[in-house]
Amino acid sequence: MRCATTETAVVGAGVGGLTAALALRREGFSRVTVYERQAELPFEGYGIQISPNAAALLDGHVFAAAARPPYREIRRWRDDAVISRIDLQRYRTPYYTMRRGDLIAALASPVVLNAPVRSAADLDAEIVIGADGLNSALHGAIASDRPRDSGYVAYRAVVPAGLDRVVVWLGPGRHLVAYPIGGGVNVVAVVPDDGVALEDGFAEWHPAPRRLIALMNGSPSHLLRDRVPLPCWHEGKVVLIGDAAHPMLPFAAQGAVQAIEDAAALAPLLRHPDAFARFEAARRPRVERIFAMSRAGLQSYHLPDGSEQRRRDRELAAAPANALDWLYGVNS
Known part of the structure; x- marks a missing residue:
């Protein structure tokens, strides 16, 4: 049984990683560290769509700058x-549209910047959540495939x-x-x-x-x-979420949204010894359906x-x- 003082590392300070950190703290995990390889928080002035399935999982204040x-x-x-x-x-x-950078700023929590993580061995943590995107370094702990x-x-x-x-x-x-x-x-x-x-x-x-x-x-x-869907999203103390686990083409506008869903689903389970297996079992059917929908857009669009x-x-x-x-x- 993991407790509130379990040391947890979140790798990647994008939408998924920052949402994971907030969800963990909401669940009472006090020792959460977010590591970001860049020297500043990822900021993009381009847009992002946050559909109701993810918007309902976030506090309303993060959408202060959003359109509806x-x-x-x-x-x-x-x-x-x-x-x-x-x-x-x-x-x-609501269905929101906004600048991705505005969302990241609204989700921001303490982050260790300029801190590239090459593997879980770099981290003194009992739980490592890989939220480091399509080119995830932690993905290599589970599979050797390429994008x-x-x-x-x-x-x-x-x-x-x-x-x-x-x-x-x-x-x-x-x-x-x-x-x-x-x-x-x-x-x-x-x-x-x-x-x-x-x-x-x-x-x-x-x-x-x-x-x-x-x-x-x-x-x-x-x-x-x-990426071709992984047969498993976790190994040892590492679990992947969002694009680190199941990067999607953007045709359903669900990439960041599914990272938010992942983070919200994982955090309440982390006190269980088989948390990663429970998380994957709960999320995989939905994620694979949305992945297939997104991939089909290559032809249908x-x-x-x-x-x-x-x-x-x-x-x-x-x-x-x-x-x-x-x-x-x-x-x-």
Whole structure:
């Protein structure tokens, strides 16, 4: 039986790691140390979507700077026609969009900075929670696999535009996402990793998405990667959460959200001697379902015009109002 004075190390001061530290302290664990390899807290001015399933697990004050989009629209690339509209206000807890850096700042707790952790052996702790992301050093304690390239890259920018909702434009081989955050609109363009200039790839799209693309001058891009799901998320005194355990492609906007869910599920179990096994058994079915949903977006989001695309659009349009309750509903 672990007690409140158990020494616990959290590796990684991103959304998952900071949420884990807060959840542990809420459960009465007093000796919690967060280690971050960077010299300052990770800060990103780009956006993040926090759906109700995770927002309900966090204190409301962390969303002081967040927007509350009322719905999400999926639109067609060429004519901007609405394919489907999802009501984001049907849940007791709001759907938030905000700057990732604002969320990290709101979650902040004492962190040991400039402290790279290469393995659990570097730490004098009885419990080590690996929340160190896609390129997790602690992942190596459990598996030797490497991240898997999707063949796509994402360009990101915050642009001076007005938008009160989440919009996703789907088109052949690429898609565009936009949503409000403090000081503008967060835009993410997902395109094949083929060297084609960003604006050229959207040249035939409707003027509405093209206007956003035109504002993304010089935006950085990064490869979209995930990993083959691990057969086990823990080994010895190490347990992995979030992207360290199950990195997902961003097509369901659930990467950080699932890290928050992991952290909230793990902390109450840590007093049990078989805590890691209980945690994994509780979380794995849901995580694997969301992982598969995210991976499927590689194809379904990028269908060329034709019969498959028309079938997809009909299915999206016909989806019932409660289609995502399993995902966004609290305690689903």
